[in-house]
Amino acid sequence: MVRNPERRTALVDAAIEVLARDGARGLTFRAVDEAAGVPKGTASNYFANRDDLLAQVTGQIHQRIAPDPDEVAAVMAAPPSRELVVDLMSWINRRVTANRTGYLAMLELRLEATRRPELRTELTRTLRATLDDDIRFHLDSGLPGDRTAVQLLHLAMTGLMLEQLTLPGVVPTEQTEGLIAALVERAIGPDPEGAP
Known part of the structure; x- marks a missing residue:
């Protein structure tokens, strides 16, 4: 057929x-x-x-939740700085809220992968490649922070997304921007003395 x-x-x-x-x-x-x-x-x-x-x-x-390259270019128009990293993390957070269904489905896939070895292998490969791409993008863009900082941001943002998608009252929406800014500062450190 x-x-x-x-x-x-x-x-x-x-x-x-x-x-x-x-x-x-x-x-x-x-x-x-x-x-x-x-x-x-x-x-x-x-x-x-x-x-x-x-x-x-x-x-x-992954195709469904991937950002539009034009949106990425618009966000990345600003010069590399800690403030831009905060903007990027906030933008990612808004994208999760806007595509709730896609991210909830991804959480379900993660849970199902704990019971299905073949799915676990494929999902691990896919998500590892995505994380490696994110690290490479961050470093190649000249954004502040090293590989470990990017991994810490990834893990913390994943946790924030989990809370917002499953139990939104745990972290009230009005607190997320401040928490994201604090997360970035602690993961990559404060701006050097005299930086804008």
Whole structure:
């Protein structure tokens, strides 16, 4: 059977919605068919099994939550500084809020990976490559802070995202900007004497 690539993409996008809404246990072919608005049995024609569907979701979700290169260029128009790092972390935080479904689905994938070794291997590879790209971007852009600082920022921002997506009352929204600024200062250190 010839398969329609647009329909496959629509099914994977529907799977991301189901994953975010119902969790990994709710991710069934029937639920994906319903979310995509296609006839019953469609998803099973496109994916060999649930592991295949999860692998496709893993690949697609990064494209869905990746920033637009023009947005990155706009944020990076300012000269490298600690203030720019704060702006970048705040921008990332706003992106998580704006794409809540994509990030919730990613959290569900992480949890499911604890039970599925193949998914764990693929997700680890993908997220490790993303972290390496982020470190390289930070260092190549001349932003203050070394590799360890970038890793600390990544880990702390991941924790903040987890709180905001799952239990938003733990860290009230009005506190996040100040916490992000304090996080950056502590991770990369204060500006040198006489810096603007």
